[in-house]
Amino acid sequence: MKVRIGFFHKKSLIKVKFKGEYFISDKSGCPGKNLDNNKVYDIKLIESKPSEHEWYEKTDTVFDVGKLESHRDKYYLHEKSTRVIKVGSQIGKLNNFEYWLLEKTGDMEGKIYPSGDYKYKKLIKKDAQGKIFFNGVEFKNKINMIPANEDCSFVVEGVNVGIDFHWDHKEDLEYKGELEVIIDNSGSLTAVNIIDLEEYLSSVNSSEMRNDNNLEMLKAQTIAARSTVLATMGKHHYSDGFDLCSDDHCQCYQGISKISELSKKVTEDTKGEILIFDSGIVDARYSKICGGITERYSTCWEDMDFPYLASFYDNPVGSEVKNVMKDKEAEKFILDKNFDCFCNTFKNPLPKSLEFCRDLFRWKTVITASEIKENLKQKFGIDIGDITDLTAIARGYSGRIFKMELKGTESNTVISKELNIRRLLSKTHLPSSAFLITKSGTDFIFTGAGWGHGAGLCQIGAQVMGEKGYSYKVILKHYYRGAAVKNLSDYT
Ligand SMILES: [Zn+2]
Numbered sequence: 001m002k003v004r005i006g007f008f009h010k011k012s013l014i015k016v017k018f019k020g021e022y023f024i025s026d027k028s029g030c031p032g033k034n035l036d037n038n039k040v041y042d043i044k045l046i047e048s049k050p051s052e053h054e055w056y057e058k059t060d061t062v063f064d065v066g067k068l069e070s071h072r073d074k075y076y077l078h079e080k081s082t083r084v085i086k087v088g089s090q091i092g093k094l095n096n097f098e099y100w101l102l103e104k105t106g107d108m109e110g111k112i113y114p115s116g117d118y119k120y121k122k123l124i125k126k127d128a129q130g131k132i133f134f135n136g137v138e139f140k141n142k143i144n145m146i147p148a149n150e151d152c153s154f155v156v157e158g159v160n161v162g163i164d165f166h167w168d169h170k171e172d173l174e175y176k177g178e179l180e181v182i183i184d185n186s187g188s189l190t191a192v193n194i195i196d197l198e199e200y201l202s203s204v205n206s207s208e209m210r211n212d213n214n215l216e217m218l219k220a221q222t223i224a225a226r227s228t229v230l231a232t233m234g235k236h237h238y239s240d241g242f243d244l245c246s247d248d249h250c251q252c253y254q255g256i257s258k259i260s261e262l263s264k265k266v267t268e269d270t271k272g273e274i275l276i277f278d279s280g281i282v283d284a285r286y287s288k289i290c291g292g293i294t295e296r297y298s299t300c301w302e303d304m305d306f307p308y309l310a311s312f313y314d315n316p317v318g319s320e321v322k323n324v325m326k327d328k329e330a331e332k333f334i335l336d337k338n339f340d341c342f343c344n345t346f347k348n349p350l351p352k353s354l355e356f357c358r359d360l361f362r363w364k365t366v367i368t369a370s371e372i373k374e375n376l377k378q379k380f381g382i383d384i385g386d387i388t389d390l391t392a393i394a395r396g397y398s399g400r401i402f403k404m405e406l407k408g409t410e411s412n413t414v415i416s417k418e419l420n421i422r423r424l425l426s427k428t429h430l431p432s433s434a435f436l437i438t439k440s441g442t443d444f445i446f447t448g449a450g451w452g453h454g455a456g457l458c459q460i461g462a463q464v465m466g467e468k469g470y471s472y473k474v475i476l477k478h479y480y481r482g483a484a485v486k487n488l489s490d491y492t
């Protein structure tokens, strides 16, 4: 099974070097065997027209056609300004299809978080078009470079790595499989790597795997990653011409340049294994430290929930959580450094490579009111004057805030969803949105718990579980309630 990864975006020139024999799929010329392996080739944009599109706001997500029909009588399908689209992919006998109910809205370009928005959708009315020049020949709209055998690879110069993060830089990266260059919606060039799912997984997992990590945890994490790839394929980038991007938005992917032997082994050991709930593929999210309680999907992403991403205590009993969304209970929980759970880094031993997580089970940080004002302007385009107060309006089951009110000297505003709140209150991201707020002069002090969104598998918790002797299947059952480990080969 192949996946399409968009890894280099909005370019007018892409520089690439080939290793081994590559064929060009277009019969108009330039056979692969004439490509010189020592030469850097230019793939150039000659002329183009961007796509024509309309913006929509997603008002609901529906998973089965039956339910969709019940919407028929509602206003959705009678109004000109509304539409329903089907997104997702067929994966053997499985699929991850869903239907979006959309309502027309104004131009949202540049107004939304560029790579993390689930609410506003761009629908293409007319595809982008253009001409690409490569090795003396002109190609229309796209060009495919196909390897003659498994040993072939290609190197792309100056790929942007770590977009939006402080380690943002450019690097020459090597990839296996096919290279496709397309005219993207902006009318520029985007490079897409078409690669085998298992090879892709061993690459995306490499950055997170160290030799001293527990093997059962690594297996559990690999199966979670494989499931998430299949569960989200064709949705995040429904109109972009590829399945997943290579940034943190989907999963960080840097080709074969950084594949580790350990990651290769773990991927092979769990080949094809995925999580299934009720005959559907599990969107198996994971994060670093849940903090003692796992979080629900709706706190972090859309306003919907999945039974397998429940909220429960991250301990051997694992009972469901009832009342930590209330401020008083949240305070008790967040201040409890001794909270008995698998991911308590103050109580449980960690391997050396995970030592950097040690201080993030419970943490404290300070930000000035003027920094928040600046972040609000720069990251969200909102100006409410000087910030005078912050209030948690709504918390999820793990105490994570998903609605926060900001009071300003000119007006007030509300920021929703845990990631937006974390982005607002730090230069990059606050560790999590499970925090208490205290004000001291013009400083805001946050006392918090955990690292990441907290939904699904807790990586540090799974590491500790593995060390305590739990198998990867038990670890997965703990974090994905009611899900079963199956093999993709059962569905082909
Ligand atoms: Zn993405």
Ligand SMILES: [Zn+2]
Pocket: 289, 290, 291, 292, 293, 314, 341, 342, 343, 458, 460, 461
């Ligand atoms: Zn945990």
